[in-house]
Amino acid sequence: MTSWRIPSGGRIDRAKPVRFSFDGKSYTGFAGDTLASALLANGVRLFGRSFKYHRPRGLVAAGYEEPNALVTVTTDGAREPNIRATELEVYDGLVAESQNRYPSLAFDLQAVNQLAGKAFSAGFYYKTFMGPVIGPLKGTRAWMFCESFIRRAAGLGSAGTVTDPARYERMNAFCDVLVVGSGPSGLEAARKAAADGKRVILCETNAAFGGSANWAGSDQAGFAETLISDLGANPGVTLLNRTTVWGCYDGNTYAALERVSDHRKQPVIGEPRHRHWVIRADHVVLATGALERLLVFPGNDRPGVMLASAAQRFAGEYGVLPGKRIVVLTNNDSAYDAAAKLRERDALITTIVDVRPTVGDWALAQAKEAGAEVLASHAVVATGGRNSLSSVTVQPFDAEINAFPGPPRRVACDTLLVSGGWSPVVHLASQAGAKPVWDDKLQAFLPPGSSSGWEAVGAAAGEGLEPPAPLFEIKAKGDKAFVDFQHDVTADDVRLAHREGYQSVEHLKRYTTLGMATDQGKTANIPGMAIMADALSKPIPEVGTTRFRPPFTGVSLGALAAERYGDIRPGRLTPMHDWHKSNGAGMYAAGLWYRPESYNRQGESVEDAYIREAKAVRRNVGIVDVSTLGKIDIQGPDAAEFLDRVYTNTFSTLPVGKARYGLMLREDGFALDDGTTWRLAENRFLMTTTTANAGRVMQHLEYHLDCIWPDLKVHLTSVTDQWAAAAVAGPKSREVLAACVKRTKLDNKALPFMGIVHGRIAQIPVMICRLSFSGERAYEVYCGAHHGQRVWDALMEAGKSFDMQPYGLEALGTLRIEKGHVTGAEIDGRTTAQDLHLDWLISKKKPFVGSAMMNREGLTDPKRWSLVGVISLSGEKLRGGSHIVDGPADDPGRSLGHLTAMCFSPLYGKYIGLALVENGTGRIGTRAFATDPARSGTHIPVEFVNHIFYDPKGERMHG
Amino acid sequence: MRITCPHCGPRDLVEFSYHGDATLTRPDSASTDQDVWNAYVYDRANPAGEHREFWQHSGGCRKHLVVTRNTLTHAISGVDFAPGKRTGRKRS
Numbered sequence A: 001m002t003s004w005r006i007p008s009g010g011r012i013d014r015a016k017p018v019r020f021s022f023d024g025k026s027y028t029g030f031a032g033d034t035l036a037s038a039l040l041a042n043g044v045r046l047f048g049r050s051f052k053y054h055r056p057r058g059l060v061a062a063g064y065e066e067p068n069a070l071v072t073v074t075t076d077g078a079r080e081p082n083i084r085a086t087e088l089e090v091y092d093g094l095v096a097e098s099q100n101r102y103p104s105l106a107f108d109l110q111a112v113n114q115l116a117g118k119a120f121s122a123g124f125y126y127k128t129f130m131g132p133v134i135g136p137l138k139g140t141r142a143w144m145f146c147e148s149f150i151r152r153a154a155g156l157g158s159a160g161t162v163t164d165p166a167r168y169e170r171m172n173a174f175c176d177v178l179v180v181g182s183g184p185s186g187l188e189a190a191r192k193a194a195a196d197g198k199r200v201i202l203c204e205t206n207a208a209f210g211g212s213a214n215w216a217g218s219d220q221a222g223f224a225e226t227l228i229s230d231l232g233a234n235p236g237v238t239l240l241n242r243t244t245v246w247g248c249y250d251g252n253t254y255a256a257l258e259r260v261s262d263h264r265k266q267p268v269i270g271e272p273r274h275r276h277w278v279i280r281a282d283h284v285v286l287a288t289g290a291l292e293r294l295l296v297f298p299g300n301d302r303p304g305v306m307l308a309s310a311a312q313r314f315a316g317e318y319g320v321l322p323g324k325r326i327v328v329l330t331n332n333d334s335a336y337d338a339a340a341k342l343r344e345r346d347a348l349i350t351t352i353v354d355v356r357p358t359v360g361d362w363a364l365a366q367a368k369e370a371g372a373e374v375l376a377s378h379a380v381v382a383t384g385g386r387n388s389l390s391s392v393t394v395q396p397f398d399a400e401i402n403a404f405p406g407p408p409r410r411v412a413c414d415t416l417l418v419s420g421g422w423s424p425v426v427h428l429a430s431q432a433g434a435k436p437v438w439d440d441k442l443q444a445f446l447p448p449g450s451s452s453g454w455e456a457v458g459a460a461a462g463e464g465l466e467p468p469a470p471l472f473e474i475k476a477k478g479d480k481a482f483v484d485f486q487h488d489v490t491a492d493d494v495r496l497a498h499r500e501g502y503q504s505v506e507h508l509k510r511y512t513t514l515g516m517a518t519d520q521g522k523t524a525n526i527p528g529m530a531i532m533a534d535a536l537s538k539p540i541p542e543v544g545t546t547r548f549r550p551p552f553t554g555v556s557l558g559a560l561a562a563e564r565y566g567d568i569r570p571g572r573l574t575p576m577h578d579w580h581k582s583n584g585a586g587m588y589a590a591g592l593w594y595r596p597e598s599y600n601r602q603g604e605s606v607e608d609a610y611i612r613e614a615k616a617v618r619r620n621v622g623i624v625d626v627s628t629l630g631k632i633d634i635q636g637p638d639a640a641e642f643l644d645r646v647y648t649n650t651f652s653t654l655p656v657g658k659a660r661y662g663l664m665l666r667e668d669g670f671a672l673d674d675g676t677t678w679r680l681a682e683n684r685f686l687m688t689t690t691t692a693n694a695g696r697v698m699q700h701l702e703y704h705l706d707c708i709w710p711d712l713k714v715h716l717t718s719v720t721d722q723w724a725a726a727a728v729a730g731p732k733s734r735e736v737l738a739a740c741v742k743r744t745k746l747d748n749k750a751l752p753f754m755g756i757v758h759g760r761i762a763q764i765p766v767m768i769c770r771l772s773f774s775g776e777r778a779y780e781v782y783c784g785a786h787h788g789q790r791v792w793d794a795l796m797e798a799g800k801s802f803d804m805q806p807y808g809l810e811a812l813g814t815l816r817i818e819k820g821h822v823t824g825a826e827i828d829g830r831t832t833a834q835d836l837h838l839d840w841l842i843s844k845k846k847p848f849v850g851s852a853m854m855n856r857e858g859l860t861d862p863k864r865w866s867l868v869g870v871i872s873l874s875g876e877k878l879r880g881g882s883h884i885v886d887g888p889a890d891d892p893g894r895s896l897g898h899l900t901a902m903c904f905s906p907l908y909g910k911y912i913g914l915a916l917v918e919n920g921t922g923r924i925g926t927r928a929f930a931t932d933p934a935r936s937g938t939h940i941p942v943e944f945v946n947h948i949f950y951d952p953k954g955e956r957m958h959g
Numbered sequence B: 001m002r003i004t005c006p007h008c009g010p011r012d013l014v015e016f017s018y019h020g021d022a023t024l025t026r027p028d029s030a031s032t033d034q035d036v037w038n039a040y041v042y043d044r045a046n047p048a049g050e051h052r053e054f055w056q057h058s059g060g061c062r063k064h065l066v067v068t069r070n071t072l073t074h075a076i077s078g079v080d081f082a083p084g085k086r087t088g089r090k091r092s
Ligand SMILES: [Zn+2]
Pocket: B005, B006, B007, B008, B009, B057, B060, B061, B062, B063
C-alpha cells in the first residue's frame, strides 16, 4: 500500500515511528498520530460496518464528532469498545480492532441486512418492543424472540468480561475562570483572564493545545504557540490537555474527564488511567468551536466521503492527505478555503460542486488557487465504488425547488469532501439551561447571549462562520441517504416518522433513534431537524432543538466510581480485625465494614468451618466480634419519653441496668429496624442497631428530634466506633466469663437474661449484657475500642480450658436462622411487624412512630407475605433469593415469595432457610419448591415450618 | 449545588442528604384519622418553583436545615435551622 503521508509538515514527530496493530495487521505511524491519521496514512479507508445495515464505513471527521470509526482497544485482556479512532493516540504496541463485522471487515456476511432494509426502517425497535397484538408473537414475546438475533447483528462493539485493571482518580478544583477549548478564542480568553490576575483552568479535549490553530494555517500556529507557553509559565493558570469538559451542573460546577495515560501502553507509576475533575468556576468561557455538517444525499456514507474540515485537519495536523483525487461538495465558502489549503499540501482537487447558483469572487479566487473547476448550481446525486469511493455522479441542480435541470455525469475521484455549513458547539450552554436560538443567516443554533455564569466566544458564538445556503438535503432517487451514520438513520426514516404521525423533535428522536448513538448526533441533529421541518412545512426553529444532557462525550464509569472502588475505597475495621485475619478468617465486606466470614482450619471449606463453629456454640461455647453493631448513646431528661415515641414497645418502664429488645417502624407503618437498648442510668440509654442500618436509624432519630419534637431534651451521639464488643455464646459461656471477669457476680440472680453488670477483664472496665442472638445462653462484652484486642485476648485465654472457638458471620447467620431471628434481609422495607411475627412488641397503650398507619387494610391482610421456615427435602443446597413456587420446573407458576436466608443446619442435618411467603403462616406443614432458574438452575422441593426452628420457648437462653 | 449551612458555611451538595417536604405538620400523635395521616405520609404537592424542604448536613454538623429551593433552577433563597417556620399548605 502506498503512503498517503505528505513528506513534511504536521504536528507529528517523524523521528519517532510507532508500531501498532489494527485487526491483527501491523502498521507504522508516528508519535502524535491518532489511530485514524496513522491508518489513513497507510491507505486504510474502511474502518467499520454500520449499525443496522452493515454498510462499509470510513472516516467522516477528524475529532470527537466522528460517527463511524469506532474501535475496540485491548489492554492486558481488558477490552474497551467504542473508542473513536480519531481521538485514540497511537503508541507502540497499541492493539485495536474494528467492530460490528463478521467474519471480517472487508467481507461482511450481515451486509445482506441492506437488502432487508424495510425490516430495519424507522421505528423498528419501537414496533418490535410493542409487538403484534395477536398471534404467537403477541406483545413482548416478539422482543424476546428477536432479541438474541438483534443483539448479535446490531451493536457497537462488545464489552469485555475481565475486571478493569486500571486505576481512576477524582479531583476537585476551583477557579475564577474556566476556559473550555484552547483554540485561538479560548487562548485569548485565558490570556485576558490571567492578565487580570484571575485563577484560570484551561481544558483542551485534544492532546495538543491550539485547536484550529493546529491545522488552519501556519500564520495562526506561531501565535498560538506563544500564547500557550506564556500561559504555561503563569502559576495562576492550570493547563489540562486530553481533558473533555462533559457536563455542566448547578452552581457553575463542571465535570471533566482527563485521559491521563490512554496514550501510553502503561501508565507511569502512580498515574491513574483517567481523572474525573469536578471544577467549580466563578465564570466559564465556552470556546468550544463549531462542527461542520454533512449534506444528505444518496450514498453519502461511502468510505471516501469526508467533511472538508476533517481533510484540512488530517493534512495540517498529521501531514496526511485523505485521497489522491478529490472532489468537493459545498453549500458555503469555507470549503473553498479548505481546498486552497489542501492544494498547498499538494493535494489534487479536480472539481468543486456548489449547490448555490452564484459563487463569490473570494471563493472563486480560492478555487483558482486550488486548481479546481467550479460547478455552481450543481449537486452530487450518487456515489460509486464498493468498499471505497471511486466516482461521484454530479448533476445540474436547482436548490430552490430541488430540481435537476440537466443530465448527470460521472466524475472519477477517490475522495469527496463535503461542507454543509457549521453548527456552533452549544452543548454546555444548553446543559446550563440556556435555550439555543436559531440564526437564519448561519442556518444554525447559537447560544443565547451570555449569562451570569458563562459566555460563549469565537466560533461557539457563531463568530467567523461562513453563512451557507439553506440546504441540508439533495433529494435524488437512488441509494440510501444517511442523516445519522452511527445509528443508520436515513432521510426516508425521518419522513416515515413524520408520516406515522410523529411531529415533535423529541418524538422523532425516540422513534428513529436519531442522535441517540454514542456520538449523540453531533453531525446529524441539525440535518435531521431540517428534514423534519421540511416534511412539516415549518421553519426549523419551530421544530425546535432537543436539550443537551451530560455527558458531551463518553465518560469511563471507572472515573466516576474512582474513590468508591479499589484501593481508594474506605474500609471500616473492628479493633480485632488483625486478629481475625491472622487466625484464618476470610474477611467479608458488609457495607464498609469487614467482618470475619469463618475461621477455616487446614483443609476446611467455608461450609465445613461454619458448621463446626455453629456446633461449638450449641454444644460448648464460641465467641464472635460484634463491634460492627450500630450504637447510639441517648442522653437527656426526655430520653425515655423519646424512646417510647420511636419504639413500638415501652422503654420508660425499663429499670436501670436492664436491656430490652425493641422494634422501630417508619411513619408509614413498615418495620425500620430492631435491636436492644440498654438503660445505663435514669436518663441514659445505649441503643444498638443492626450493622447495615446504623446510619439510617441515627438519621431517623435525628430527624424526629430536629424536625418533629424539637421540645424534647435529648442528645444523640453515635458511638459505634467507640465501643468494641464481643459476644460469648453457648452453654459454657458463663464459665468462660467467670474465669476472667472481676468485680462483679455473674450468677443468674446478679445477671439474669437481659441484665447488665459492670466489671473488669484484664483490668479493663467492661460492660456485660446478657442477651442472645444465637438462642444459647450468651453475653455481650463491651469495652472501649482501644482495649478491644486486650479484652478479646483475655476472653480467648479464659476460653481455652473450655475449647471456646471463634465464629464468623456464617455461623452467626446459621445460629440466627435456626432461632428465627430477623435481620436486614427480612426487614427489607416491605415487611410489617406482623409479617415478621414481631407484633408481640407492639404496645397498645401509647402512640409511636408508625402506629397510626400500621393497621391499614393492606398491612393487616393475612394473605401478605410473612416469615416462615423452609427445609430442603431433597438434601440440595438452597440458594438465598430463590423464588418460592407451587409448580414443577417446567411450569413453576407465579412467585409466592422468596428465600431471605439459608444455611446448613447442624441441628437438622439439612439445608434450611427463612422465607417471606404469601400467607406464610397458613402454609406451615405444606410443600412447595424453591426455584432459582437464572443462577444455579436449582428447583428444590421444600417444606414450610415455623420460623423458629430451635428452642421456641427460649429455655436455653434464659437458663 | 451548594448549601450554606448556618452552622458550617457554604458546603457542597455531597455533604447533605435530602429528607423531604418541610411544609407539612405532623398530625397529633394521638390522632387516628386515616385521611389526615395518609395526607401527611403520602400527599406531596411537587411544586414547580420555590419549595421548602429538609436537608440534613449529614457530612457536617448533622443539623437538619429547612432549605428554600427553586425546583426549576435549583437556586436556593433561604436556609434555616429546622424547625423553620411551617408555612405552606395547612392540613386539617
Ligand atoms: Zn452544618
